[in-house]
Amino acid sequence: MSTHFQNERNYREELVDAHYAPPFLKELFGLQDVTRESTSLWAASAQRIYQNLTEIGLHDPQRHPDSRLLMAYCLYWWQSFCKGYAFKVEIFRDLEQSGLRFQPHDLFDPLARRSPHDLRISGFWGDVKTSTYFLLKVSGEIVSGDFFITRVGLSTYSARTLVVFLQNATWDIIDGETLQCLLSDLGNGLPRPARIPYHGGELVVAEYTDWKAKMRNYQGQRGELP
């Protein structure tokens, strides 16, 4: 096993992604209420992963307790995948319903799924993230996309809030006015777009609905809307 699966990416791609991603994504696109219904879709596929890894002998929790770690890794990875792609589908649907023109990458193509961007809108490359973990790159690099649609938990808001993190230059093209604040004070800054320090530079954070309105306006000015 150790010679075949060179690293954790091999594990998840061969044991999980290759078998479970295509049917999961197909069913995901067929759901009416992605947020609610995707949870049972996840649970059903997670049960199948548990049974399958046990059947092929990679998971034997009684005789080989270490194999529980492989199961935990696969299930953790799979829930991140399911949650991440359910969120992407939600956002893509919402952008469509909002009348914005954009090009999502092909979620059924494994190579496209590994690309650094999820969608392109009016020439800007963007990504859809389930949380702000993307700001903390282990490598120390700064984020390279033009914008990131994500959710943040703010003490001043009762539920997680949809926001968009944008590079300064991207924001400057679609609008200009911002409020200077720290990421930790974002709850007090929003709904006004805020400019936060980031790795020696800055990022702009705007509410998702505000960003959509500005993008619609921008696309209208450029004659991109029908």
Place this chain on the structure above:
Amino acid sequence: MKTLEQMPLGEYETVIERFIEEAARWDGSLLVETFFDAWAALESRKDQVEVQAEVKGDRLVLAAPPDSSLRVQGNRIWFQDGRQVVIRLVTTPMAATG
């Protein structure tokens, strides 16, 4: 704090069942106690790693037990994070007596 491989089988199966039931609704946040418990558990880990050494002529030959997390060959040790340690024998001239 018990890790998965240390739990009795029944407890492990319950943890997995609960994870499958609840993970999709989990928003990624952790209880403060859970976060600091996990941090403390990681910090307190002091794994002892055993390497055996033998001097064969002018060479040092290292060996690690089969279940070791280290890869060892000759006088070189590879850690899991890719770093290597090379141990060289140094011969000290015998002190003159008389």
